[in-house]
Amino acid sequence: MTASFRIEIRVVPRRGILDPQGKAVADALHSLGFPEVGDVRVGRHVVVETRAADAAEAGRRAAEMCEKLLANPVTEDFEIEQVVPV
Amino acid sequence: MTASFRIEIRVVPRRGILDPQGKAVADALHSLGFPEVGDVRVGRHVVVETRAADAAEAGRRAAEMCEKLLANPVTEDFEIEQVVPV
Amino acid sequence: MPVTPRPGDPTITPALVAEHGITPFEYERLLAMLGREPTFTELGIVSALWSEHCSYKHSRPLLRTLPTEAPWVLQGPGENAGVIAVGDGLAVAFKIESHNHPSAVEPYQGAATGVGGILRDVFTMGARPIALLDSLRFGDLESPRVRYLFSGVVKGIGDYGNCVGIPTVAGEVVFDPAYEGNPLVNAMCVGLLKEEELIRAVAQGVGNPIIAVGARTGRDGIHGASFASEDLSEENEAKRPRVQVGDPFTEKLLLEASLELIRSGHIVAIQDMGAAGLTSSSAEMAARGDVGVVIDTTKVPAREEGMTPYELLLSESQERMLVVAKKGHEDDVAAILQKWDLTAAVIGEVIAEPVYRVTEGDRVVAEFPGIRLVTDCPTYEPEARESDAIRAQRETDVAAIAELPEESDPVWTLTRLLSSPTIASKRWVHRQYDTMVRTSTVIGPGGDAAVVRLRGTDKAVALKVDCNGRYCHLDPYEGAKQAVAEAARNVACAGGRPKAITNNLNFGNPKRPEVYFQLREAVRGMGEACRALQTPVTGGNVSLYNENPNGAIYPTPVIGMVGLVEAIAHVTPAHFRRAGDAIVLLGENTAELGGSEYLQRVHGLAAGAPPRVDLDAERRLIDALLDAIAGGHVASAHDCSDGGLAVALAECAVGDEERWLGADVDLSAWDALPRRALLFGEAQGRVVVSTAAPDAVVATAARLAYAARVVGAVAADAHGVPVTAAGGRFTAALAALADADGGAIPRLMERAASASATAGESRPHHTTP
Amino acid sequence: MKFGIVTFPGSNCDYDAYHAVVDQLGETAAYLWHKDRDLQGADVVILPGGFSYGDYLRCGAIARFSPIMDAVAAHAARGAPVLAICNGFQIACEAGLLPGALLRNASLKYVCEQRHLRVETTDSRFTAGYEKGQVVRIPIAHGEGRYHADDATLDRLEAEDRVVFRYVGADGGSDDRSNPNGSLRDVAGILNEGRNVLGMMPHPERAVEPLVGSGDGLALFESIVARVAA
């Protein structure tokens, strides 16, 4: 018996690695009237709809997906943000 | 007086809008041994460090940033995931 | 079985009919054709097929006047793309297409999907795409919104073409306030095929299955075709259809699969599902074959649940094709698609009964007398009247306009012109395009025309898109003639014999007499030029209603020209190559200043009569140039266009980024002309040639009774460009010229990055971070 | 000698590689389909440029799982040559055949143009035909070519003479314009430990004929042929 889950995953560039996109966004925000903005970092947000026996199992499988495919271990960190039953 | 906040924002392709990247990832996951996966959508995860009077104000400004720059109003939805005092 | 309205469909009211862009007159025609009230689905079908975009109802009578034939034309207008023979059993397919409206709404996706559509038009002819060109127009680059549109469009074109692996080898970019609210994005594709592989999109063979191939159908861009047939008002902005998102990866697979299918012998016809999607592709294929078709919408692979026949028929989801296969070969077709990870679904068949029928399972939801669905759309020839205001602009005495004090130094004026974004180097643009993939680009962006070799032969094609909208605004007849002549001249400069054109008519609302006048006159001028230069029209595209409450765009009939280079040795670059070569000017300088970039950039004026084109002279110029090139006498050739002779000389000097060369030029033979007209006027029929054999070049021109005169010599770069003219001598430093030319657009765009005041400048599009 | 050129869905420089080795070098070549597992007896494998799987998610991230890649890895493990160009380099890094990763260009823009490279080592079967320190003109065409690896890896690459090409200016020196994408230490191409896998962002297969821009890449292919034949 399995149930449906929506898993929200974030994959972000590891600290210390140049993030030109984050910098471009910060610059653009400054000139758009948001001078208060400091650092910006841009990563990926992945939403996976899946089935699993339970939330724990869904989370485990999601971590495997990240290790195998969704994140590059050389440059990125990932986090399973949430596993939502649907 | 202002305080520092870290704001986490997600921007994802709107439902019904073609997401070729999500489709390619879903297909790849299937062939990598995750047949249980259904739809996948790939968006952006943006982390903004900023200053504001309080968390409510920081969230309001972040929504403005999304409307003006971070999300494409024609094709994407955004969500302020969290506003964390730092 | 009778047609039955679907439960839940809206009832047909005059308001609903009007919302579908169908006039009361057209609705009468529809009632007469059907002999009954249409269903909602039928109304949708007709609104798409009878939209301006699909039916050409305001342009067809004019387009009929264009020359379309020549011994080398294998396929003229009416198919997905035109085709010409180039010898050795090879043929070239080419076509231009606009994506103006979608790009105004979402520049990145709008431009990207424009490239996708034109690629499909070419590969559905059985041709492998070998080159892309783009013709772009925006408002003033000082405006943040314009910079947003410009950078988004360029990125969209690049990302799509680069990913599919087709080089973008040439184009043009013009900035003028006339395009402020309505940017123009036209893309052209050129493909190569063996003559015997040519396939036409004609449905044939009763019982043959109709197969939907490629991406699934979603609710994208429903009513895109009728949307492209209206002005861009705020109300339209609100009802804009869901944006189409391009998937160049799927396109690449579709390209390979389609070519394999065509060569497999399992299919009889193939067509892109472009504007008005499934509806127009199926109706047009049926009409061309004079057969009937039946389509079951429940068989169409859908991306979303609960899509109605209306939506499935009108969706403009990208990267889809419609195929008519040979009966019994369905599995072979499916196998080829499967190899490329694509799906194929049989959704209908060719029938003997001459009807266009759509079913939803067992229910017939639409049925028309086949061919009349396409042919019964009325055509219009509205009133045409030139605008008095424009006539007055043209009749301005531009010679009387006083010079600015700064103009006493012609180098100031020259620098000002070179740094005009319209004239300046477009390297910022084409550096973002893969210009070299397929390793056949002999001359890429930056030359007069691009040259792409035809592998396996000693031949090449020379390609150019061109139009001067300001000329066409001031005088649409002369302006359109000029666009053809300039494209041909550019092709000849690169060593190619002009062969045929495709064209994109970008205009305002044809129901306004001054706009219809422009359209009529432009088509007349284009036709005349094409006849004179023996470059028939093999196809094109019409984009009307490019206007907003502030007015219409300049009339912009973009010409896409294909020429044939008979031997690779004839390929000729635009820039100087050797110090010591003589510089020969082909053609005559005149006192003309009207319509020039000089008046626009220095005096802020679009005024005066645009330069006259003498078509007979242009033909002799092309012959002279090609003879001199074939004789091995020409080291470089560059035509004089925007900015005139001085700009052309500067471009010859700094055109090769890796090696500048100076020039010492004496124009005192024309001391009788006003200096600014001599240096910056845009007289037609002029080409700057550098040569080690000036006598041979001059003699060749003389044989064709064409003016030619040695005006100087190429010099080592330290010299700069000293010019003697009008009793004086001035020298332009190469570094300053190169900086004005190369730096203008990057400087404006970098400023944009730090001072953007509108959304989206650095919006991270659908790219991986 | 036989070259095997892998075609992934979305590869688009496979033709160019084919023409370089067949038309310009007169060698034989076969296209290897990504779903196959057999290298058809190829002596040299080329992972060509393009946009495998649309470059979706990350360049090369999906292609590296193609069935053919097991055979390519085994071929490399035997010490046989693999030339990974542009998207091929990205795939090779994702697959672990080469260290590091290729990130989005610092300019955030795709760049296509001729570039100058300095040959940093001739101690490889790919560059034996060049002079050490020679400056060659070879085009780039990529949006994600910024080479990244941690300092330890970069130090090791240098210590082991595994940096093959660096981006330089026309005069062989480096300045603020000579690095087109922000690659760390100007790295344009690297070798694996066994020196039989070369990954590079620039396109040598587009530089085998002066007619279309440059002939400076020909020596790379000739080096491979000379070495493997020997």
Ligand SMILES: Nc1ncnc2c1ncn2[C@@H]1O[C@H](COP(=O)(O)OP(=O)(O)O)[C@@H](O)[C@H]1O
């Ligand atoms: N959008 C573009 N894409 C590619 N190449 C372009 C683009 N715009 C201009 N170019 C190239 O820049 C050169 C100059 O273009 P243009 O000013 O239109 O030439 P001309 O004045 O001869 O008509 C040509 O080689 C053209 O192909």
Ligand SMILES: [Mg+2]
């Ligand atoms: Mg020109």
